[in-house]
Amino acid sequence: MRDETRLIRAGGSPQKSGKQLAKTVGPPIQKGSTVLLPDAAALYDDAHQVTYGRQGLAAHDALREALAELEGAKGVTLYPSGVSALAGALLAVLGAGDEILVTDAVYKPMRRFCDQMLSRFGVKVSYYDPRITPEALVGEASDKVRLILMESPGSLSFEMQDVAAVARLAKGRKILTAIDNTWGAGLIYRPLAHGVDLSIQALTKYVGGHSDLFMGSAAASDPKLVRALTDGVIHMGWSVSPEDAYQMLRGLRTLPVRMARHHESGLAVARWLAEQPEVTQVLHPALPGAPDHALWKRDYSGACGLFAFVLTPGPNTAVDAFLDALALFGLGFSWGGFESLAINCDPQLKARKLARDYGGPLIRLHIGLEDAGDLIADLRQALDVYAAKL
Ligand SMILES: Cc1ncc(COP(=O)(O)O)c(C=O)c1O
Incomplete structure (x- = not known):
């Protein structure tokens, strides 16, 4: 054999050399576009489900399986980012002529996707007030509405919706429901168990947890929706790296360990902020007395470290x-990592259709895994600086 040929085969694969892969706690990181099939018959045999690396290999399978367990889902699809998970899930189930209702508190880049892309493909998008009742939201929907996209708590302003009620009423009208559940991370809130059809999250945040990865997921219980999500990923050609x-x-x-700490420290900081003279309101659903606390208490098993507060008016x-x-x-702009x-x-x-006046500047905090007392001391000295500038 010539060099060109020998170099193609040198080293070989563990399967060819007969060596077994050592068993480790994590899955093997298989890197491959090509998947070698055992014989000619297998090339077109549907029983061989993985015929090309883009479908995902060992690490992808392990992650999908673990996320399905987390979400209580029949199937989970992976995307290169949270935004692509949200966009991908919508593209998988919507068609020209459909209408969708989207919370006005949606993550801003999703608003761009809806306004600038979905609308180009003939999908009409309307934004609703996150504080609308489920009865009014679903009751006032036109017959063309195919899907309601929720985000609860909403981005920046943390309004909670009665997601279960929206899902139940929407089902009665054959309207699909989807939620951006990045705040709940599939752990402290499990949308599918509350009747939502599509549970979507930016894994980039709490699941990754270290601010160094992008990925998103969509989970569903209905096999038809799992098929639609999977087909959508195949049609778009999306894949994520095995690493x-x-x-x-x-x-x-x-x-779970990190989330418990985010919950505890986030609430400690929120409670403290609520007592500071420079703070007029704390928007943290898990804080007793805060807006929508009752809904949080009914539906959530915990909180993450993300919330907002309103400062006394200032320039x-x-x-x-x-x-x-x-x-x-x-x-x-991110959150979900170990850092505050x-x-x-x-x-x-300003991008919102339904502006709300909070009566002062709105500040969003992500409380990381540092000591809560240290974070409070830091906030106090910064509030002193704020007060001195008023
Ligand atoms: C609520 C919410 N959803 C989705 C995303 C998007 O995630 P990604 O950055 O992975 O696209 C973000 C990012 O900040 C977010 O805050």
């Missing part, structure tokens, strides 16, 4: 000074 699938599964292993320069004074909080973060929400709220 990322492995890392995501590693994140999933510690999700932008004071808000910037507050954020710049924070030493332990990074200034960044802060942003000013006001510029993003």
Whole structure:
């Protein structure tokens, strides 16, 4: 054989050399576009379900299986990001002429997808007030409405919906329901158990947990919807890398422990903030007395570390000074990682159709895994800076 040929075969694969793969706690990271089939008959034998690497290999299978267990789902599809999971799930079930109802508190890039892409393909999008009653939301939907997209708690403003009631009423009218459940991470809230058809999350946040991975998932119980999601992924040609699938599964292993800490520290900071003179309101569904606390208590087994609070009215320069004074909080748009973060929400709220006046600047915090007392001390000195600028 010539070099060109020998180099193609050198090293071989474990299967060819007869060596067994050592068994490790995590799945093997199989990298491959090509999948070698055992013989000619297998090439077109439907029993061989994996014929090409884009369908996913060992690490993808392990992650999908684990997420299905988490979500209580029949099937889970993976996407390269949370946004692509939301977009992919909608594209999988919608067609031209359909209408959809989307919460006005939806994650802003999804609003862009709906307005700039779905509408180009003949899907009409209407935004609803996240505080509308389930009866009014479903009752006022036209016969063309095919799907309701919820996000509860909503991005930035944390309104909770009675998701189970929306799902139940929508089913009666043959309207599909989907939810962005990134806040609940499939752990502290399991949408499928509450009757929702499509449970979608940005795994990028709490499941990954270390702010270094992008991925999204969509989960369903109805086999027809699982088929539609899977076909959608195949049609779009989406795949995620085996390394990322492995890392995501590693994140999933510690999700409950990390989430318990986010819950505890987040609430400690929220309780403390509620008593500060520079704070007029804390929007944290798990905080007794906060908006929608009763719904959270009814449906959730915990909280994550993401919430918002309203400062006493002050100029932008004071808000910037507050954020710049924070030493332990990074200034960044993400959340779900081990680190604490802060942003000013006001510029993003301008994209909403149904503006709400919070009576002062709205600040979103992500409480990470640091000591809550240290975070509180940092917030106090930054609030002093804010007060001095008023
Ligand atoms: C509520 C929510 N959904 C979805 C996403 C999108 O996730 P990704 O960044 O993985 O696309 C985000 C990201 O911040 C989010 O906050």
